[in-house]
Amino acid sequence: MTRLDDLDTPVLVIDRSRMDANILAMAERMRTAGIALRPHFKPSKMIEVARRQRDAGAVGFTCATLAEVDALLDAGFDDLFWAHAPATPDKRRRVVDANRRGRVIVGLDSTELVALLAADADAAGVTVPVRVEVDTGLRRTGVTGDQAVGIARAVAALPGVHLDGVYTHEGQLASMRGERDELRDAGRAASSALVSAAETIRIAGIDVPTVSVGSTPGWDSAPFVDGVTEARPGTYVFFDGNQWRLGSATIDQCALHLHTTVISTVRPQQAAIDAGIKALSSDGSNRDNSFGIVVDGAGAPVAEIDFTRAYEEHGMLDGPAADTMRVGERLRILPNHACGVVNMWSRIAIVDDTEVVDLWTPVARH
Ligand SMILES: Cc1ncc(COP(=O)(O)O)c(C=O)c1O
Known part of the structure; x- marks a missing residue:
């Protein structure tokens, strides 16, 4: 048996029972509300985590990437949504190939990409x-509801593609600083904008089976709009x-920690650690x-x-x-x-209380 304190530092550690509790609580909440849960894979990038979520x-x-799509297909997951953009010939080829292995939905926000993807898929x-993709405030990618109708029409008109639905990532909630209630209001507003976009497309005579929202700050607001x-x-x-700072979780629900060692205390009110x-x-x-x-x-x-x-391999702690x-x-x-931390590591320790029960490997890193 390996104890957590026997692992050298720095080491990234997952508290298994906290993670499992988070997975079960979210699944239960969505099941009760009749909302399909399609978690984003990029925070964990671990097949073992995806199996527990499934x-x-x-x-x-x-x-987020086609490497993640391929890793999940290889592991037998066959219902995936690549929420990015098939903007290069290689990506379109991979999307088409992926759809021979499973159902791989593709996000996009332009008629240009609809035409290019449809041509490759049809061939x-x-x-x-x-x-x-509908932008509901993040201003990253995504169109307005009115523009979405034009794209939906292009999808409906072409062979090789069919419209599965509309989606948004209400990531603007992550930079809010007010009370949790304000954040929840903003989450519901984002969803309402997406639902309106879906309605506008339906009024144009096009079926919109899926209306998909997604973020952790919005987990307790955005999904629960009719x-x-x-x-x-x-x-x-x-x-x-x-x-935790956004109020999406309590400190006790946080399941991922970096364990580190103090390497220098030469200066008053300052300590250096072995993690940068x-x-x-x-x-x-x-x-x-x-940091x-x-x-x-x-x-x-x-x-x-x-x-x-x-610094790269030094962290500096300041204060009394x-x-x-x-x-x-x-x-x-x-x-x-x-998400950023997991992506840095090739092995992550899975811990039950103080005992190391496994080592898992994130996949599909760049
Ligand atoms: C398209 C999309 N959906 C869902 C998510 C999940 O959001 P979160 O990381 O807040 O859980 C993200 C995160 O960036 C995203 O880009």
Whole structure:
């Protein structure tokens, strides 16, 4: 039996029972509301996690990259949504091939891509399911509801593609700073805009089976608007420091921590640790300029210490609490953003209380 404290640092650790509780709670909440749950795979990138989500009731998965699509298809998952854009010939070829192995829905937001994808799919004798992306406030990709009608018409008019639905990623909620109630209102507003877009397409005579929202900050608001059929949160499997600050989770639900060791305490009120941006990524905090939150053994934030500087393999902790830290002492960091951190690691320790029960490998990293 390997104990967690026997693993050298830095090491990324998943608390298995917290993760399982998060997976079950989300599945139960969506099942009760009659909403299909299609979690985003990019926060975990681990087949073992996807299996647990599927066993809990996930209808399929959302992917950010075609490498994630391929990894899930290889592992036997055959109902996927690639929520990106088939903007290169190679990507369109891979999407068409993927649809021979399973049902791989493709997101897009332009008639140009509809035409290119339809031509490739039709030439290959494949029909690719398509979702039109509607922007509901993030201003990243996605069109207005009115523009979505034009794209839906283009999909309906061409062989090789068919309209599966509309979707949005209400990621603007992640940068909100107000009360949780304001965030929930914004989540519902995003969904209402998406539902209206679906209605406008239906009025044009085109069937819109799926209306899909997706984010962890919006998990308790956006899915519960009449007309929404699917939710795609991803980060909820682990939650993280940013989700805790947004009120999406309690600190006890956070299942992913980096374990690190103090390597130097030469200066007053300063300690260096063996974890920098190559362990934690440089993904920022949604509230301050910290690289992560120092937490105690129970996972509660430690007062009077800030993690405000990081080099590649050094992290710098500043504040009065650093004076009590000793070289060789182990600390835990709650990362700001789970997705970025997981993507840095080739092996992650799975822990049941203090015992290491497995080592899992994220797949489909760049
Ligand atoms: C298209 C899409 N859907 C769903 C999600 C999941 O959101 P979250 O990471 O907040 O769980 C993301 C995250 O970036 C996304 O881009």
